[in-house]
Amino acid sequence: MTTEEKIFEAAHKVFQQKGFSGARMQEIADEAGINKAMLHYCFKNKELLFEAVFMKAFAQLAPQINEIFNSDASVFDKIRRFTDSYISFVIENPFLPPFIIQEMNNNPEFVERFLNHKNRPNPTILIAQIEKEIAEGIIKEINPKQLLLDIFSMTIFPFAAQVLVKGMIQINEKEFFELMEQRKFHISEQIINAIKK
Amino acid sequence: MTTEEKIFEAAHKVFQQKGFSGARMQEIADEAGINKAMLHYCFKNKELLFEAVFMKAFAQLAPQINEIFNSDASVFDKIRRFTDSYISFVIENPFLPPFIIQEMNNNPEFVERFLNHKNRPNPTILIAQIEKEIAEGIIKEINPKQLLLDIFSMTIFPFAAQVLVKGMIQINEKEFFELMEQRKFHISEQIINAIKK
DNA sequence: GTCTATAGCCAGATAGAC
DNA sequence: GTCTATCTGGCTATAGAC
Numbered sequence: 001m002t003t004e005e006k007i008f009e010a011a012h013k014v015f016q017q018k019g020f021s022g023a024r025m026q027e028i029a030d031e032a033g034i035n036k037a038m039l040h041y042c043f044k045n046k047e048l049l050f051e052a053v054f055m056k057a058f059a060q061l062a063p064q065i066n067e068i069f070n071s072d073a074s075v076f077d078k079i080r081r082f083t084d085s086y087i088s089f090v091i092e093n094p095f096l097p098p099f100i101i102q103e104m105n106n107n108p109e110f111v112e113r114f115l116n117h118k119n120r121p122n123p124t125i126l127i128a129q130i131e132k133e134i135a136e137g138i139i140k141e142i143n144p145k146q147l148l149l150d151i152f153s154m155t156i157f158p159f160a161a162q163v164l165v166k167g168m169i170q171i172n173e174k175e176f177f178e179l180m181e182q183r184k185f186h187i188s189e190q191i192i193n194a195i196k197k
Numbered sequence: 198m199t200t201e202e203k204i205f206e207a208a209h210k211v212f213q214q215k216g217f218s219g220a221r222m223q224e225i226a227d228e229a230g231i232n233k234a235m236l237h238y239c240f241k242n243k244e245l246l247f248e249a250v251f252m253k254a255f256a257q258l259a260p261q262i263n264e265i266f267n268s269d270a271s272v273f274d275k276i277r278r279f280t281d282s283y284i285s286f287v288i289e290n291p292f293l294p295p296f297i298i299q300e301m302n303n304n305p306e307f308v309e310r311f312l313n314h315k316n317r318p319n320p321t322i323l324i325a326q327i328e329k330e331i332a333e334g335i336i337k338e339i340n341p342k343q344l345l346l347d348i349f350s351m352t353i354f355p356f357a358a359q360v361l362v363k364g365m366i367q368i369n370e371k372e373f374f375e376l377m378e379q380r381k382f383h384i385s386e387q388i389i390n391a392i393k394k
Numbered sequence: 395g396t397c398t399a400t401a402g403c404c405a406g407a408t409a410g411a412c
Numbered sequence: 413g414t415c416t417a418t419c420t421g422g423c424t425a426t427a428g429a430c
Contacts, residue, residue, distance in 0.1 A: 003413075021219040022303055025406060035415055040407060042413095098302045104360045105295045106219060115364050123366060145366050145376060146383050152365070153354035158346055160357060163301045167312050168349070169320060169342050179342060186343050194391035200395075222424065232397055237425060239395095 004042050006032045011039075012053050016095035019102050020050050054103060054110060055117075057096055062119040064089065069126045075133050076196070078126065080188040083155050087184045090159045091177065097159040123148055139195050147195065154187045201239050203229045208240075209250050213292035216299050217247050251300060251307060252314075254293055259316040261286065266323045272330050273393070275323065277385040280352050284381045287356045288374065294356040320345055336392050344392065351384045 001009075010032035014023045025046060029036040043049035068081050090097055104111055114120065130144040158165050158180065166176055198206075207229035211220045222243060226233040240246035265278050287294055301308055311317065327341040355362050355377065363373055 019216070019218070019299075019303060021216065024404095026404095036406085037408080037416085038414065046406065098298070101295070101358045101361055102216075102299050102302070104358075104364075105299070106216060108360065111360055111364055121365055143376075143379065143383070145368070146380065146387075148366055149355055149362065149376070149380070150351055150384075150387060152358075152362070153350045154347055157350035157354040157357070161298045161301075161349075161353070163305065163308055164298055165346065165349070167301075167308055168318055169345055171342070179340075179346070182340065183343065183346070186340070187347075190343075190347060190391040191387075194387040221422090223422095233424090234398085234426080235396065243424070 003032075003034060003038060006034065007039060007042055007049075008052065008056075011043075011049050012056070015050055015053050016057070016099040019099070020046075020107065023050075051110070051113075054100075055113075057100060058114060058117065059119060060093070061089070061096065061100075062117065062121050065121040066119060069121070069123060075126075075130055075139060076188075076192050079151060079191055080185075082151065083187040084184045086155050087180055087187075090156075091180055094159055094162065097156050098162065101160050137197055140197050142195055147191075150191060151187070154183075154191070158183070200229075200231060200235060203231065204236060204239055204246075205249065205253075208236075208246050209253070212247055212250050213254070213296040216296070217243075217304065220247075248307070251297075252310075254297060255311060255314065256316060257290070258286070258293065258297075259314065259318050262318040263316060266318070266320060272323075272327055272336060273385075273389050276348060276388055277382075279348065280384040281381045283352050284377055284384075287353075288377055291356055291359065294353050295359065298357050334394055337394050339392055344388075347388060348384070351380075351388070355380070 007028065011023075011028045014028045014031055018024075018027075023046075025036055025039055028049075029039055032038075039049060043052065064085060065082070068078055068085065071078065071081075073081065104114070127144045127148070130139065130142075130147060133139045134141060134144075158176075162176070166172070171179065204225065208220075208225045211225045211228055215221075215224075220243075222233055222236055225246075226236055229235075236243075236246065240249065261282060262279070265275055265282065268275065268278075270278065301311070324341045324345070327336065327339075327344060330336045331338060331341075355373075359373065363369070368376065
């Protein structure tokens with residue numbers, strides 16, 4: 001593994017746990033097992049290092065969302081596939097959702113760059129498809145944007161607010177992940193039940 | 198308004214926008230229109246000032262949740278009342294959800310204090326009630342904890358991830374709040390549709 | 395109680411040897 | 413490319429006048 005890769009991985013870990021302003025260059029250097037000066041040699045400054053990490057994190061999530069949303073499956077199948085594959089992914093990367101949400105709220109300048117990203121999750125096609133299936137009588141009358149929000153909310157929130165959730169419903173780490181496993185099909189079942197005619 | 202109140206309000210605003218590590222004592226002082234030294238005179242240090250703000254924020258949310266969850270209404274009515282009053286509240290305080298979630302993720306030491314808070318949202322009674330209504334055949338077979346998560350997710354997430362959401366479904370500030378208004382009844386309708394027998 | 399001035403620290407960034 | 417040593421700025425916190 002090259003030094004640059006070691007730094008990147010360390011930065012990935014520290015930024016996701018502490019956020020941009022909470023992270024320390026020293027800690028990243030220690031984590032990478034190299035010297036602080038190397039960070040600046042390889043990535044110029046903290047902001048650029050952060051941006052590399054943030055964009056990489058985002059780029060991992062976006063394409064698989066688009067792949068599902070823009071396939072030619074039915075709306076119901078897209079919902080099933082999305083919840084299953086998204087939850088599977090974040091179970092492996094539990095720091096990702098809180099990280100992205102936190103930094104988008106704190107660094108509005110990143111939002112714009114994300115919006116112009118080539119692989120930006122784009123729900124345009126899915127929204128049109130929902131409207132079509134409503135017209136065909138497959139799905140109840142509903143605001144497609146609310147439906148999208150429902151899907152994102154139920155899927156992402158438990159991970160974004162993991163600490164809060166564990167405290168609220170009083171479960172430990174193990175029970176949390178069991179609940180998330182169950183959630184892979186729970187969510188699609190709930191939503192489809194609610195919107196099918 | 199006393200100086201202490203001016204400081205508190207300014208701190209409230211700055212902490213919610215920047216988070217603990219992003220906030221600057223100087224900015225809080227400027228916002229309050231007083232000198233930095235007064236912050237330390239009134240609140241000793243940054244951590245104590247933050248804790249005062251955080252606990253106040255939390256204390257605003259918790260009681261009304263409990264009041265609804267522990268009333269003697271039906272599960273369906275509790276869902277209707279919760280989504281309506283929670284969304285009404287956070288429309289007025291849109292910085293609250295991301296703030297609480299971010300700081301709970303970043304300062305695990307606060308979690309414990311929150312868990313011991315006298316007004317902590319406690320879903321025990323509601324969970325028992327859900328189980329009872331399942332047994333009575335009013336509600337479908339479902340894991341009560343998943344149902345709670347569904348309610349919290351659909352209600353809180355759009356505010357917690359406001360910036361992300363606006364970017365994803367491409368709406369502006371105004372459209373966002375219109376969507377949230379509609380969401381007050383949309384959520385309960387969706388959930389009740391999904392779980393009623 | 396409120397201010398100015400400053401101490402003291404810590405983090406990001408750089409210089410320069412190897 | 414990698415290190416040690418150091419600079420510089422900014423931030424929390426305090427001392428002390430009024």
